[in-house]
Structures are given as C-alpha cells and as structure tokens.
Amino acid sequence: MNMWIVTTGTSDVILKRNKNWSKFYGEVHSDLECTGFASPVQIDPFHKDAGYNVPARVLGLVYGNHPDDSKLDLEFPLLDTYCKYFQEENIEPEKIIILLTDQTQIFDESQRIYEKCPYWQDTCTLQPLFEWYFQDKFNYQPKFLILTPTKIGKGIDNWNETLDLLKETLSDLDDNQSKVYVSHQAGTPAISSAVQFVSLGRFKKVEFLVSNEYFDENYQKNSKAESINSSNYWRGMQIQKAKQLINQGLPAAAKEILTGIVNEQTIKELNEMVDLFNIKTSLVKGQEFEVKSAVSRIVTALDLVEIFFKQENYIQGVAILNAMQETFLKTAIISQTKKINNYSIQLSNIVGWDRFGLFIKPQNEIRKSLNQQDPLDILNLLKFPSHNLRDSDLQYWQKYQNQKDKFKLNNSTQFKWLCELRQDFKAWEALKWSCEYKRTTEDDLRNQLLHNLLGVNQQEVRDYLLGYNNDAIKQFLGNIKQLNNEVDEAYLQGVKLPLLKALKLFGLWKEETSDNKLESKLKEIADSLDKTPDS
Secondary structure, eight states: OEEEEEEOOGGGSEEOOOTTHHHHHHHHGGGOSOOTTSSOEESOTTOGGGOEEOOHHHHHHHHTTOHHHHHHHEEOHHHHHHHHHHHHTTOOOSEEEEEEEOOGGGOOHHHHTSTTOGGGGOOGGGHHHHHHHHHHHHSSOOEEEEEOOOSTTOOTTOHHHHHHHHHHHTTTSOSOOSEEEEEOOSSOHHHHHHHHHHHHHHOSSEEEEEEEEEEOTTSOEEEEEEEEEHHHHHHHHHHHHHHHHHHTTOHHHHHHHHTTTSOHHHHHHHHHHHHHHTTOTTOOTTOTTSHHHHHHHHHHHHHHHHHHHHTTOHHHHHHHHHHHHHHHHHHHHHTOEEEETTEEEEGGGTEEEETTEEEEOOHHHHHHHTTTOOHHHHHHHTTOOGGGOOHHHHHHHHHHHHHOOOEEOOHHHHHHHHHHHOTTOOOOHHHHHHTOSSOOGGGOHHHHHHHHOOOOOHHHHHHHHTTTOHHHHHHHHHHSOOOSOHHHHHHIIIIIHHHHHHHHHTTSOOOOOOOOHHHHHHHHHHHHGGGOOOO
C-alpha cells in the first residue's frame, strides 16, 4: 500500500479572484475576533492573476460552505503539482494523510484580535476544501490529523514541541506500508523538519515528493514535482546536521555522522581537527618540550578555549586555559637570552623542561655549557627570585645548592622570574592570580573543578578570567555593552589578546591577527561538505 503524508500551510490554497469574497465574508465576519480580513491583499499588484493573500483559517471559514464556488475562486498550486506527478507516474496513493494545525488552546481572544497572530495561519478550517479537492482528484477522502499544541508560548513554530507533537500524532499510523511519500514543503519549518525526521525513523521505504519551481521557454513560472529517494535525502540531512556540528566546534560528533557517507579525504580532515581538539598534531615524538612545538600548542589552545567558551563548555575551557598558561610560562622563560657582562646567556642552557615541569639543571651541567662559570652567580645575575621562595621550596633550593641536584620551579617562582627577566612584560590578571602562592582556595576555580567536581556558572568564569580583580571586573563591565555571554568577551580581552601580545614580545609569534584559525578551518570543512562525493 502506498501512503502519502502531506503538510499544509497558508500557501496551499490561494484565492484567485475576489468576486464572491465580500458576500461570503459577510456571512462569517461576526464570528471572527479580528476585523482586518475584509479586503484581501493582492500577492503581486503587477500580476493580478497571482491572486490574494488570505490567512488559511479565514479562507477556510469563508469558503467552507461553498463547494461549487470554491472550484472557481480557489487554487491549490502545491497539491496540483503533487497530484500531476502521481498521474504521470501512474501511481495511486491508497491512503492520504493530511496534517492540519489548530492552535486554539494557546492563543486567547486578546491575541486573536491581531491579524499577525499565528492563530489565523492554522489550516484546520481548510478540511472541507481539501475533502472536495481530493474527492475530485482521487474519488475518495483523505484522513485528517490535527496538530494541536497545548503549551502556552510553544506553538507549531517551536521545533522541540512540534517534533514531540508530530510523533504522537503519527503514532497510530501503520508502519508496514510498501512506500510512503512525504510532501513537507507547506507549513512552518518546525513542522517540515519534524515530519522528515519522524517519517525517516518510522517507515522503511520513504520518498520525499517535492515541488520545484522553474521558468519555461516562455519565461512563465511553472512547477514540477520530483520524488527524492530517502537515501539521498537522508544523506543530505546528515550532511546538514554534520555541518552544524562542525561549525559549533564538534568535529568528533560530525565524524560519527559522516562516516560511511562521505569520502576518505573528508574523514581524514575531520580526524585532523579531532587531533587538534586534543592538541595532538603539534606533538612530535622527542620534540614535546621544545619551544617551537610548545608555541604551536599554545596558539592552538588559545583558539580551542575560545570555542569551548562559546559553547558554554566552561569546565574544558578552564582546564585547557590553565595548561596553556603554565606552558606559556615555561616556553617564555626557556626561550630567553640575556646578556651578562657582554656575554649572551641562553636560558635553555640553564633550565630544562620535562614531563615533571620546568627545572634548573644540575650545576655540573650548567658549568659545562657556560665555560665553568658559577651557576649560582649566574642565577643571581639573572635575578632568580631565590629570596622569594616559600618555606617548602626553600628547603629544595638549599638542597640544590649543597648537593647540586636539579631544582623544580613552581608556577609562582616561574612567574616572578619571568617578570624580572622581562620587566616590559605585562601579565594579564588571570595569569597573575593563578601564580599567586597565597590565594583563596574556594575561589580557585580550577582546583574546585578538578578536586571537588564543582560546577560553574557564567559569572564565576568571567571573574576567574579577570583574576578576581574587582577593579578589572568593574572596568570590564563598564566598557562592554549588554552581551549574551560575558565569558566570550572577558576571554578575548582579558586573556587571548594579552597572551598573543606576550608571545610577540618574547619573539615567539609574529602574526598580527587574533582571528580564530580553528573556527575558520572548521567552516572551510563544513562548507566543503555540500560538494563532497559519496564514500
């Protein structure tokens, strides 16, 4: 059995001439809460044959009792195109399901007095017109199913509610049809999307019957129906979903959707983006702790954190932000070259970096690389902040001096030393605060996230990005206009731009732009999907 499911909207039925309108309208106008429909407006003033715009509910009420005149005054352009396809293909749908809408329960009389109220776009009153139409075309009556939303503020233009409503409405239909044709071009986008989704999931063999407009050889607008196989249609829907996921910064989710329906090159590009989101592509074996590799990871992380914050994925964003700042400290220090007594000293000869962090090399190694100069004297000349070490670190420092072992540098010491090495370095508030030794534990967002699994809200992340500096927060709020997400701007102004400036100061980065390269690459991949051949 062939079944045909049809959505309906205002454009399904057009008033071609208004000869009888005033008379028929006068019969029902007292029943209408709105008085603005007495004079239909022409669709195109330069083409009278185009007809008149009349809301579906009003048109159904006016012509519902005039079947003979309906055939003369009304036109069904979409349905005519669909039915012509069935006739030309010698196909007769044994069951026709017409989806109508009725939003009576969610719009009261005070709302219905306005012409633009969605209530007037409902198609439930068109039922008798469709009955006459299909009786003439197929000599039998279709089945009418009415979508009736009940939640105030969530009408047939609400995607989630309409999807649930359509699932419920179609639940009683037999799913063992030989073929189901679906025409979804009429009605709200939410209805169109929902009927596509539900039909693909519910029925085994689906074809989408759509109308395509074109201009014929006489430059007259015409239309022709086309049946699209669900596999092609499904592929197109999957690609559109994947494009949205990619543009939202979710390449791994997009890859799951696209695997098997796009070519290997596209999957390869997505795998590369997934690696970038895991900061893997810049990790070359044996070069993990080299400056060039570290800078590449920092720049990637800068864009990545921005994407996470735009997604309001704050926990991942904060975690990577901290790792990025700590990597910056190590990279900035180890990259420095200072002159002492006209002798250039590369800090890479003095400090090392491994999986346990940044450390001052054993004294015998320093002596070898610096012509037997006293390492402690050199560190003193380089303004190493040994006098600012905390009690526990001071013990390690004393051990380092006596036993000539390597000495690990904590974040606080690294920050103080970097500021001494480059006094023109302007640190941002989040870096300053994260490197304070004595900071308030309950305010330490990273620690609370990692150690206590506490959640965060937008304001907490904003304040964290501004280093809990009341003056900085006040200035930030005073300088910005109302934003949907303050975190985005706080990150851009308070962290990303200052960090890029610092990388340039230390000679680690040359580009002027702060544009998000990850987002640009994601958009490039997403845009290419429309041209991607099948797998």
